[in-house]
Amino acid sequence: MGDFLDKNYWDERYLQHQTGWDIGYVSPPLKQFFDTLTDKHLRILIPGGGNSYEAAYLLEQGFDNVTVVDISEVVCQRLVDDYQKKGLQVVCADFFEHSGVYDLIVEQTFFCAISPSLRSKYVQKMMELLSEDGLLAGLLFNRAFEGGPPFGGNVAEYQALFDKAGFKVTFDLAPASIPPRAGSEVFFIAKR
Template sequence: MTDRAFWEAKYKNNETGWDRGDFSPALTKWLETLEPCRILVPGCGRGHEVIELARRGFDITAVDIATPAIDHMQAMLEKEKLTATLIHGDLFEIELPPFDAIYEQTCLCAIQPSQWKEYEAWLYNHLKPGGQLLALFMQTGAEGGPPFHCDLSEMKPLFDESRWQWPESAGDAVVHPSGRHELAHLLKRKL
């Protein structure tokens, strides 16, 4: 995650298989009940979700380490006359006040599993008590990465029930154009 040259090369070489070209269908479903609020989008990529959230009146902060991602998103925001706070940098090196919601799509699966615990703590600390984590857990069924397989047998202990309220449902499968799928779960930060 924190290797800027690695991610910028992915954009330069058009190796952006995580990019759907549009916002995720999971976001459409979540927007049926999620009211405009302060929302954080870590590892936002080209920002399709950021653009849709801005269209709907959310106060968005988006973070990405790759210059091409931030540049693309800035151009799209300007084209549509929308606003969002864009931060170009390593999310582990920035501090922000807590948000009402966090949209987590392809950031966790891009981070080395050895950093997952640190990332979970970062998410927890950047979400207000009772805040919502809109999480899409990438299912690759393969070893290695990125993207790394985010098996629920690892995600549930990582997002421990002492800190996170998991939904009762099994999560919706969201098909990805890459042939993989994600499991959509709306978690809430406990007090």
């Protein structure tokens, strides 16, 4: 499978425009969720944020504490150039080495990009980064893929993974997905 946390792998994907996961705008289920948030001072983290349309949308809506962590120097430089003056905090690093405390962590195509062997480490790291009342929310694929990334999975697997880490998690099996992903992704909210 290879180590998909390797920065050179992701730099090359961005340089070669091999970014099939990138829909070019904020994901509709995430936009709907963001529109329900009223506290504009939430400490928000988007791991593996890529081109970060979600971060851009949050900034446009007046959120003032948004951080993106990505391992790709190529994408981090783009984010710095495009959004740092608008208040986006950009951290170019391995997510698993990141530290901080966040009220909301947004999952958007990061979980499916890491090796399934890292999923337990992922949920443990989320628990570590979230504030006492913090939420982890976003989208997960509810289907299998050949090879990867992306790496798929299903709700039963995710439920067991989050339960084991001490999260209470709810799943929406019918989010307002883009047509190509309709029926193949779930929106989830996990609470400590």
